[in-house]
Amino acid sequence: xxxxxxGTGAPDGLPRPDCPCASCATARGPLARAATALLxxxxxxxxxxxxxxxxxxxxxxxxxxxxxxxxxxxxDGPPVELPPGLPAAGRVPDGRELTLISxxxxxxxxxxxxxxxxxxxxxxxxxxxxLPPGGGPAGGTTDGRTYDMVVADVTGRPDALxxxxxxxxxxxxxxxxxxxxxxxxxxxxxxxxxxxxxxxxAVPDGTTVIVGEYHAVPDVPxxxxxxxxxxxGKSLEAERRLETFPEVVYVATGGxxxxxxxxxxxxxxxxxxxxxxxRTEETCELAPLLAADGPPLLIDCLALWLTDAMxxxxxxxxxxxxxxxxxxxxxxxxxxVEAVRGTRRTVVAVSNEVGSGVVPATASGRRFRDELGxxxxxxxxxCEQVLLVVAGQAVVLRG
Numbered sequence: 001x002x003x004x005x006x007g008t009g010a011p012d013g014l015p016r017p018d019c020p021c022a023s024c025a026t027a028r029g030p031l032a033r034a035a036t037a038l039l040x041x042x043x044x045x046x047x048x049x050x051x052x053x054x055x056x057x058x059x060x061x062x063x064x065x066x067x068x069x070x071x072x073x074x075x076d077g078p079p080v081e082l083p084p085g086l087p088a089a090g091r092v093p094d095g096r097e098l099t100l101i102s103x104x105x106x107x108x109x110x111x112x113x114x115x116x117x118x119x120x121x122x123x124x125x126x127x128x129x130x131l132p133p134g135g136g137p138a139g140g141t142t143d144g145r146t147y148d149m150v151v152a153d154v155t156g157r158p159d160a161l162x163x164x165x166x167x168x169x170x171x172x173x174x175x176x177x178x179x180x181x182x183x184x185x186x187x188x189x190x191x192x193x194x195x196x197x198x199x200x201x202a203v204p205d206g207t208t209v210i211v212g213e214y215h216a217v218p219d220v221p222x223x224x225x226x227x228x229x230x231x232x233g234k235s236l237e238a239e240r241r242l243e244t245f246p247e248v249v250y251v252a253t254g255g256x257x258x259x260x261x262x263x264x265x266x267x268x269x270x271x272x273x274x275x276x277x278x279r280t281e282e283t284c285e286l287a288p289l290l291a292a293d294g295p296p297l298l299i300d301c302l303a304l305w306l307t308d309a310m311x312x313x314x315x316x317x318x319x320x321x322x323x324x325x326x327x328x329x330x331x332x333x334x335x336x337v338e339a340v341r342g343t344r345r346t347v348v349a350v351s352n353e354v355g356s357g358v359v360p361a362t363a364s365g366r367r368f369r370d371e372l373g374x375x376x377x378x379x380x381x382x383c384e385q386v387l388l389v390v391a392g393q394a395v396v397l398r399g
Contacts, residue, residue: 006039007035007055008036009035009205011073011180012182014032014183023183023185033181035050040128044102048075050081067101093108094110111137117129119147129151130151131150146174152179155181162275165245193396223343224347226394227388232390235350248275250278250281251281253301254301284309293344340379
């Protein structure tokens with residue numbers, strides 16, 4: 001089954017008309033995207049957008065063979081002019097199936113938001129799932145199928161991709177292509193990086209792909225360290241990297257801190273931001289979690305883990321530190337690093353980058369700063385990817 005993406009942008013396109021934002025300002029030339037529309041084997045057009053005939057011609061195709069035009073979502077604004085010779089556009093009721101003269105079967109998949117998804121089965125059996133902007137399948141509507149390709153709003157609805165993975169509809173070999181791309185994510189390298197973390201990819205308008213043809217799925221790093229200063233956005237970046245996974249264990253190393261209202265508020269904000277399916281473990285015993293099998297771990301954060309480790313060995317007391325505290329801490333850090341090296345789980349860890357700040361005024365403060373720098377360096381040495389988040393922008397240091 002041959003699929004040509006005539007457009008890959010949001011309904012308003014990218015850049016949006018008259019939008020002054022930075023993403024729209026840079027979405028020019030090859031980074032510009034028309035509203036999403038898909039041409040399947042020259043016989044089926046999914047979504048009708050302005051300039052569809054011209055877009056098809058630029059991609060080396062014609063719309064003269066199209067026998068069915070299906071819409072996935074309400075098209076706001078003035079009616080789109082129907083190119084001559086095309087059948088009228090419409091939507092199929094949820095659950096209904098059409099069989100085209102070309103041999104393709106099209107089933108309307110119910111959505112959890114306004115719109116209709118379409119499952120297309122090729123005459124040779126390849127399976128394509130196309131979802132509308134902002135949409136995900138309603139529960140239990142994929143009927144146990146594993147798709148060869150999913151074309152969906154990955155950046156707008158990462159949770160929908162997570163649910164498809166949980167249901168087995170997206171497998172290890174499923175080619176996931178992001179469409180309905182809007183200005184919420186900067187185009188270019190940043191978009192590619194975020195999609196790669198989700199096991200997805202984007203393609204330019206006019207690209208033709210083959211459904212069922214092997215395509216290397218983006219390699220999701222198994223171990224990632226996210227560094228950053230206070231309020232840099234490092235925790236949000238770490239959470240974003242796992243938001244398309246169906247299950248995640250969030251490891252909170254900070255404890256509850258009874259009586260500290262401000263800390264409780266911070267914890268609450270983090271908890272509200274996380275997907276409801278994530279499970280929380282409040283512990284600093286990281287080695288057993290890393291050694292066990294299970295879903296991905298998000299560890300937030302190593303600085304608080306180190307604080308607990310230094311508490312345990314009496315590192316804040318100079319005499320205790322000189323006697324055996326430093327040796328005990330070195331052993332505990334080595335145990336953690338060894339566990340990271342040997343883990344089979346997907347791990348994203350967060351840590352503070354404090355070495356570029358003001359030199360602490362106390363010996364214990366300087367001790368913590370030095371030990372955190374050593375921990376970060378050792379942990380990073382075992383990670384396939386290391387990021388530094390500055391002012392909300394992720395800079396790739398490795399991977």
